[in-house]
Amino acid sequence: MSYSVGQVSDFAGVTVRTLQRQLDEEIARLQRLAEVAERAIEVQKTGVPLTPQERFEVFGEVAFDLSYATEAELKWAHSDGQREAMARADAHTKEDWRRLMGEAAAWRAELLAAFDDGEPSCGERAMDLAEEHRLHIARWFTSCPPDMHRRIADDFVADPRAFALVVPPSQQRPGLAAYMRQAVHANAGRHADVDTDGEESR
Incomplete structure (x- = not known):
């Protein structure tokens, strides 16, 4: 099969337009990521100042993955819950973070114990x-x-970076993320008719 010069030109035009559209979409996506990253940097600069030692004392092995944070910000950008969570996190003091992470560490120890004891999810x-x-x-x-x-x-199951915010990789066990997911789903089913304040849903 042969093509005329005009047909080849038309095909080339379509390919270039498709490529241009894809590039425009990628540029827009990267611009959004850059905006979120810039916001995260500003929060770090104007938020609670922590030395590397203090950061380890507060957060331990729980690592903040900027790539995950930017993607989550884009994914939930129109969510009231996301906006509230970011605002409240920005307002936490160093002592708030110490209490928060201490509470999380105690809970994590209980989760690992339950998993290691073979408790059903x-x-x-x-x-x-x-x-x-x-x-x-x-x-x-x-x-x-x-x-x-x-x-x-x-x-937690779909993205290891999400579960790493809850259980550091060094403390994880094979199947733990799935175990946590199953427990959450089971608990949600148990509370299906109850809202977050403990009142029956209307």
Whole structure:
């Protein structure tokens, strides 16, 4: 099969237009990422000042992954919960972060113990731990109804960076992220008819 010069030119035009559209979309995406990264840097510069030693004392092995944070910011950009969580996190003092991370570390130890003891993910102990995690988010960041908690737990399995914010890689076990997800889903089912304030849904 042969093509005329005009047909080749038309094909080339379509290819160039498609490429241009893809490049425009990629440029727009990178610009959004740059804006989010710039915001994160500004928060670090104007927020709670921490030396490297203080940062380790407060956060331990829990690492803040900027690439995950920027993607999460874009994914939930229109979410009231995301905006509230960012605003409350920005307002936390160094002491707030110490208390928050201490609470998280105690909870994490209980989660690992339950997992290592072979407790079923749909059992009372695992579901209670899932409920504690949900209330921790509500206490420090944003209200977290069961459906929202399910979506958060789904990310634990879908994206290792999300679960690393909860359990550092050095403390993880094979299957732990899935275990946590199953416990969250079981707990959400247990509280399906109850809202975050403990009142029956209307």
